[in-house]
Amino acid sequence: MTVPDRMDERLRALRLREAERMAEGVFTRAVKDGVIAPGRYESEVDSDIRDIARRVAGPLLGGEGRLVRSGPHTALPTGQAAPDRLIAENDVAVVDLSPLLAAHETSFAQTVVLGDDPRRHRLVEDLRGLFTDGREALRSRENITGGQLHAQVLALAAKAGWELTTWHVGRLTGSAVGDAGDTTREEELIAPHNSTPLRRRDQAGFPAHWVMEIQLVDEHRGFGGTLKQLLDLV
Numbered sequence: 001m002t003v004p005d006r007m008d009e010r011l012r013a014l015r016l017r018e019a020e021r022m023a024e025g026v027f028t029r030a031v032k033d034g035v036i037a038p039g040r041y042e043s044e045v046d047s048d049i050r051d052i053a054r055r056v057a058g059p060l061l062g063g064e065g066r067l068v069r070s071g072p073h074t075a076l077p078t079g080q081a082a083p084d085r086l087i088a089e090n091d092v093a094v095v096d097l098s099p100l101l102a103a104h105e106t107s108f109a110q111t112v113v114l115g116d117d118p119r120r121h122r123l124v125e126d127l128r129g130l131f132t133d134g135r136e137a138l139r140s141r142e143n144i145t146g147g148q149l150h151a152q153v154l155a156l157a158a159k160a161g162w163e164l165t166t167w168h169v170g171r172l173t174g175s176a177v178g179d180a181g182d183t184t185r186e187e188e189l190i191a192p193h194n195s196t197p198l199r200r201r202d203q204a205g206f207p208a209h210w211v212m213e214i215q216l217v218d219e220h221r222g223f224g225g226t227l228k229q230l231l232d233l234v
Contacts, residue, residue: 020106026061027097030045033048038088038089042087068096069093071223089114094109109227120223124225130216137152138231144197146190165216168189168190169190170212171211
């Protein structure tokens with residue numbers, strides 16, 4: 001395996017961080033502008049977010065795919081088709097900008113709570129907490145495997161009263177790897193049977209970088225939330 005030049009490595013990491021920074025900017029602007037609101041259709045919010053992305057990053061962010069899900073649609077597996085829906089009071093909405101980041105080979109998603117329901121707000125807190133715990137585990141355990149980190153996230157989610165809706169909780173990023181549901185190899189995922197260390201070099205010889213992708217669901221109440229964020233780059 002050829003080891004890339006250190007400058008190439010730094011540029012690659014910078015590109016991933018810049019892609020996430022742009023996505024964070026789009027998400028923050030969408031929240032600040034109040035485009036994610038009750039009484040609006042998901043498709044309307046989707047269109048407004050794409051307009052924001054064009055203003056923030058121009059052609060750097062673009063791609064086909066649904067960006068917004070709300071209410072019971074947030075409990076559906078990522079990628080499952082659902083009809084357009086009018087966002088309601090006290091809904092949860094997931095803003096998944098991953099389709100706009102396809103060219104950057106990374107992902108980004110956050111969850112927004114409309115209203116004051118404490119269980120829904122705790123969902124967002126628990127998503128952030130699981131991400132923080134995962135990042136700390138990756139930093140502190142040099143040889144942690146994908147399977148070990150998955151087991152940790154699964155146990156903590158269950159303890160908090162949530163169910164995971166995907167069989168993995170993250171993926172290799174910044175490389176031409178597959179998407180959920182295709183022929184992605186297990187060692188490219190933070191998944192139960194991945195016995196390879198996450199801190200390693202990928203097939204191209206670069207240090208492996210990871211996106212954590214967590215989708216939690218309260219099946220009894222029919223809503224969920226999603227967080228996708230760079231795990232090892234800050």
